[in-house]
Amino acid sequence: MKNNILLVVNPVSGDLDKSELIAAVKAFAGQHNYILTIYSTTGNADIEEIKTLYERYKPERILVAGGDGTIKMVTEAMQNDNIIIGILPAGSANGLAVDLNLPETIAENLEIAFFNDYMEIDIICINGKKSIHLSDLGVNAEMIKNYEGSAIRGKLGYALQTLYTLADLNDPFVATISGDFPTVISEARMIVIANSQKYGTGISINPNGKMDDGKFELVILKNMDLLVLGKIIAGNIPLNVNDVEIISTNKAIITTNIPVSFQIDGEYCGMETRLEVKILPKQMKVAVPESQKIII
Incomplete structure (x- = not known):
């Protein structure tokens, strides 16, 4: 659906409080007339839950608030779908965000995650x-x-x-x-x-x-x-x-x-x-x- 955004949040990544980040995403989405759906990971059937939410809402993009492990999980859930992923770094060590030269501030990352162009990156398969x-x-x-x-x-x-x-x-x-x-x-x-x-x-x-x-x-x-x-x-x-x-x-x-x-x-x-x-x-x-x- 047009103007739908799915936010996937890992509440325990990096041992960081995500409340400020979630509030900023909500405010930004409202300001730009996006309908925001938020999913918090639990460690139990997360990939299946993300797939279900994607099929229900057909978001334009999926935003990920977590570390590299959370990004990888969302990528695996969406491996057969043509979706752009926006990264909001919120892990202990945000390796992919560092390599992509993502900025430090929430405001700058929101602009990129919601609106910027994308690049297609490779994935490595190791023992499946x-x-x-x-x-x-x-x-x-x-x-x-x-x-x-x-x-x-x-x-x-x-x-x-x-x-x-x-x-x-x-x-x-x-x-x-x-x-x-x-x-x-x-x-x-x-x-x-x-x-x-x-x-x-x-x-x-x-x-x-x-x-x-x-x-x-x-x-x-x-x-x-x-x-x-x-x-x-x-x-x-x-x-x-x-x-x-x-x-x-x-x-x-x-x-x-x-x-x-x-x-x-x-x-x-x-x-x-x-x-x-x-x-x-x-x-x-x-x-x-x-x-x-x-x-x-």
């Missing part, structure tokens, strides 16, 4: 699961597992768990990576499966990544001593093959000699020894700042 942003094996996934079990949320929680995880590092694992490139066998502390450039913290892990080029990057971090970590945090990822190797491809198989912690878009997925990875081009329409279609 969808990833819209960054997934990885190793240290960061272990940190996310620790974070999910911690009582301290937000960026402080991430920082503390990063320190705890690095202080308790296990031995590196050995990965074998094959695809349409020479097979790579390497020790690794972490392997990032990247559809974009930056984590939600702003740290650049894949400097040349593009979300609409039909490829993903495998960033193999072989060494994570303090010097390498310092360069990564400073936004200058080292490209010495002894420390970091980057493979750009559209499909790959990763196997490890031991089970390794694995995460997708900030959500811990358990231990894995084999990942089948492929790109799914042009799967998601997302509203972006005016300059973004040129940048990416």
Whole structure:
């Protein structure tokens, strides 16, 4: 229906109060004569509920107030429908919003989410699961597992768990990576499966990544001593093959000699020894700042 907007809110993402954000969306929608439907996720049959609401109201756009996991869930619900998604960053670490250069303020994001043009971005399929942003094996996934079990949320929680995880590092694992490139066998502390450039913290892990080029990057971090970590945090990822190797491809198989912690878009997925990875081009329409279609 014309002038219908569906807002999907994750009430627990980022441990943030969403009342101010919801009030701003309501006011903006009313000001521009939109009929607003609000759905709060519960963790129980959310995808089916979103599909039902979409079929009932046929909104022009779906706005998502949450983190990367919530955006991914809405994308999966809408995978067979031609719908533009507007992002209102409200997670612990809003990685996709960071990569899309979305602004800091609610007012600016509302303008973009409601009215701006969109870009079509790729999605990565990993063992049948969808990833819209960054997934990885190793240290960061272990940190996310620790974070999910911690009582301290937000960026402080991430920082503390990063320190705890690095202080308790296990031995590196050995990965074998094959695809349409020479097979790579390497020790690794972490392997990032990247559809974009930056984590939600702003740290650049894949400097040349593009979300609409039909490829993903495998960033193999072989060494994570303090010097390498310092360069990564400073936004200058080292490209010495002894420390970091980057493979750009559209499909790959990763196997490890031991089970390794694995995460997708900030959500811990358990231990894995084999990942089948492929790109799914042009799967998601997302509203972006005016300059973004040129940048990416």
